[in-house]
Amino acid sequence: MPNQDDIINAHEDDLVSEYTTLNLGPTHPATHGIFQNVLTMDGERIVDAVQTVGYIHRAFEKIAERRPYYQITPLTDRLNYCSSPINNMGWHMTVEKLLGVELPKRAQYMRVIIMELARISDHLVCNMVIGVDTGALTGFTYMFQWREKIYDIFEHICGSRLTSNIGRIGGLERDFNDEVYKKLRAFLKEFPKSFQEFSNLLERNRIFFDRVVGTGPITAERALQYGFTGPNLRAAGVDYDVRVMHPYSSYEDFDFIIPVGTKGDTYDRFMVRQQEIQESLKIIHQALENLPQGKFFADVPEFYLPPKQDVYNNMEALIWHFKIVMGETDVPKGEVYHSVEGGNGELGFYLVSDGGRAPFRLHFRRPCFIFYQAYPEMIRGGMLSDAILTMSSMNVIAGELDG
Amino acid sequence: MSTDLITREKESRVKIVKGPEGIEGPGFMATSFDKVVGLARANSLWPLPFATSCCGIEFMATMGSNYDLARFGSERMSFSPRQADILLVAGTIAKKMGPVLKQVYLQMAEPRWVLSIGACASSGGIFDTYSVLQGIDRVIPVDVYVPGCPPRPEQIIDGLIQIQNLVKNESLRRRNSPEYKALLEQYGIQ
Amino acid sequence: MAELSNIFVLDELKSAFPEDILMQEEPYGLLTIVLKAGRLRDVLKFLSAHPDIQAQFLTDLCGSHYPDNKDGELCMVYHMYSMTKNYRIRIKCFIPISNPVIASISDLFPAANWQERETFDFYGVLFEGHPNLTRIMNVEEMDYFPLRKEYPLEDGSRTDKTDNYFGR
Numbered sequence: 123m124p125n126q127d128d129i130i131n132a133h134e135d136d137l138v139s140e141y142t143t144l145n146l147g148p149t150h151p152a153t154h155g156i157f158q159n160v161l162t163m164d165g166e167r168i169v170d171a172v173q174t175v176g177y178i179h180r181a182f183e184k185i186a187e188r189r190p191y192y193q194i195t196p197l198t199d200r201l202n203y204c205s206s207p208i209n210n211m212g213w214h215m216t217v218e219k220l221l222g223v224e225l226p227k228r229a230q231y232m233r234v235i236i237m238e239l240a241r242i243s244d245h246l247v248c249n250m251v252i253g254v255d256t257g258a259l260t261g262f263t264y265m266f267q268w269r270e271k272i273y274d275i276f277e278h279i280c281g282s283r284l285t286s287n288i289g290r291i292g293g294l295e296r297d298f299n300d301e302v303y304k305k306l307r308a309f310l311k312e313f314p315k316s317f318q319e320f321s322n323l324l325e326r327n328r329i330f331f332d333r334v335v336g337t338g339p340i341t342a343e344r345a346l347q348y349g350f351t352g353p354n355l356r357a358a359g360v361d362y363d364v365r366v367m368h369p370y371s372s373y374e375d376f377d378f379i380i381p382v383g384t385k386g387d388t389y390d391r392f393m394v395r396q397q398e399i400q401e402s403l404k405i406i407h408q409a410l411e412n413l414p415q416g417k418f419f420a421d422v423p424e425f426y427l428p429p430k431q432d433v434y435n436n437m438e439a440l441i442w443h444f445k446i447v448m449g450e451t452d453v454p455k456g457e458v459y460h461s462v463e464g465g466n467g468e469l470g471f472y473l474v475s476d477g478g479r480a481p482f483r484l485h486f487r488r489p490c491f492i493f494y495q496a497y498p499e500m501i502r503g504g505m506l507s508d509a510i511l512t513m514s515s516m517n518v519i520a521g522e523l524d525g
Numbered sequence: 526m527s528t529d530l531i532t533r534e535k536e537s538r539v540k541i542v543k544g545p546e547g548i549e550g551p552g553f554m555a556t557s558f559d560k561v562v563g564l565a566r567a568n569s570l571w572p573l574p575f576a577t578s579c580c581g582i583e584f585m586a587t588m589g590s591n592y593d594l595a596r597f598g599s600e601r602m603s604f605s606p607r608q609a610d611i612l613l614v615a616g617t618i619a620k621k622m623g624p625v626l627k628q629v630y631l632q633m634a635e636p637r638w639v640l641s642i643g644a645c646a647s648s649g650g651i652f653d654t655y656s657v658l659q660g661i662d663r664v665i666p667v668d669v670y671v672p673g674c675p676p677r678p679e680q681i682i683d684g685l686i687q688i689q690n691l692v693k694n695e696s697l698r699r700r701n702s703p704e705y706k707a708l709l710e711q712y713g714i715q
Numbered sequence: 716m717a718e719l720s721n722i723f724v725l726d727e728l729k730s731a732f733p734e735d736i737l738m739q740e741e742p743y744g745l746l747t748i749v750l751k752a753g754r755l756r757d758v759l760k761f762l763s764a765h766p767d768i769q770a771q772f773l774t775d776l777c778g779s780h781y782p783d784n785k786d787g788e789l790c791m792v793y794h795m796y797s798m799t800k801n802y803r804i805r806i807k808c809f810i811p812i813s814n815p816v817i818a819s820i821s822d823l824f825p826a827a828n829w830q831e832r833e834t835f836d837f838y839g840v841l842f843e844g845h846p847n848l849t850r851i852m853n854v855e856e857m858d859y860f861p862l863r864k865e866y867p868l869e870d871g872s873r874t875d876k877t878d879n880y881f882g883r
Contacts, residue, residue, distance in 0.1 A: 151604035349826025
């Protein structure tokens, strides 16, 4: 690809050529989410981009200062809504870190299964959409049914499909029932074959190669300077994964590799996500095989909301329920930062507690917001259609971008 | 199974939709213009998916093969307002996005309908904050609201069927009537 | 890779910046130091260039508002991370709300660019040397800084909800 400085320099003297401005506006069929880019173009090549975000700013951090801890979980759902269980678990782990609560192994393994399922569904939708943006609509139609199967599993665990609100502070709200095991095993058995069809469609496809190899590259140094994490950073060559560097929820018990790319272009990002889906399947397999017996919640009655049948029949449970909901329990003062490996990278929660019912300050370290800053640099010198592909391969989710 | 055509129709489990009322004869049917146009419009509504957040993903699921929206006539998702009949607003609309939404609505040609999908689009949802528009009916007139957070695909399809009922029964003169003009005046739309 | 300990890092910082570290603590194992706001850039450069620490990754940058903390109401919180040593550190700087100015680090860490704009948008912190300090999340015409504690969450201009719905 020609150097962008050459392009700009070549045209500085040329009085006839001009740059055009193209508004890749907030409502655009190919931008998945609403963010605006005003592109300065030299013909078909992009010279510069000015971004505007905030079109879906919902003031999560301000809302969080007004809601008790257990009511912030539905809020975290709406951050990266393609993999909302990961956000839920991350939030619960942050509060458990603040409270000093340690979960039994069974609950941790159950959380791992749920988080890896969510990661598979997030990476699936990102890769399907990369396919759609290059024109391959078949991948989308074939693979969406697997997202529906994952939705089925989530429905049996928590009752809702997309914005799941799974779990409690101190564990999960109910154990996995037989349907969940049946559906999980069916998923693990049938998904790999269908996924292989999707891979065969795109991974070695000549037309796909010509579209995605070399588009939107970023070097590892620039990626680190821009604060990249997650699959985008791993595609650039740095093997940083929060699950390995700061293990949480028993991830150290599982055996999985971290796929790493070389050039940080769209093809690397696509392939890293494909590989991560395979690795997540491995983790779910291991977790399911070795799921220990035991309780699915920690023994902390002052923080863990008791099950409803106990609340209605048992006096002590009723009192604890009342105290937790009304905020009469003693939450320690302090500040804690905890991060999990979300679908897009390191999703961090900085929580400052002043002992009250609601956090004093809650800040979400949103990976999409941080790495989207690098977008103009990644598309400079490329063509317009490559810019679209770069954006969809970065998996920018508007809910996480604006928060 | 009898060979007689009429009794075979009665025994079959396939339900054939009743056509509009009119006068039939060999090779012709006379009915009122309203009904035919309504029928044609209702079964070929081309949506403009204005998907901003989580409801957009459920909308994608509705478009997918499991809950196929295309069988109700919404085969082609038009992203250009000029070529769309119905504006499907799915997701939170922030105050920053309000003017953009209004602009897209203004660019649509009559007759146009609006389906507001999800709690955020209908009323601001769980985000009762300074930056979120508390319902898109503050900037554009809405025909059908689908509640839910996010609504299941079946609910979205139900919303579309409600719009289809509205479309089928709409009078051809509605868009020129003083009530409609007054409605648009309320929103500052000429 | 030897584990970096908080004591080692604290000693290094104290010997390089003897009067600038106002307070240190270790909540939940994460070394947190409170700095004088003027020394921020020097400390970050020191941490990033130090051969044994190499904290070159800016994980997070945010602001906070402590209305009761006179002359230090706004708090800037920086989470730095060293990839090579797997070490996290948190740096806090308190700045007065009457003159909320602090140096920008967006030239050292490009990741800070938008995060500083977001902090300006929410708290009104002015970053000296930032290339484009404008609002990023809220509408351009907004004239107050919404995340400060004195402002309500809900939209004040609503007429269809009365005060008792808001709990006031």
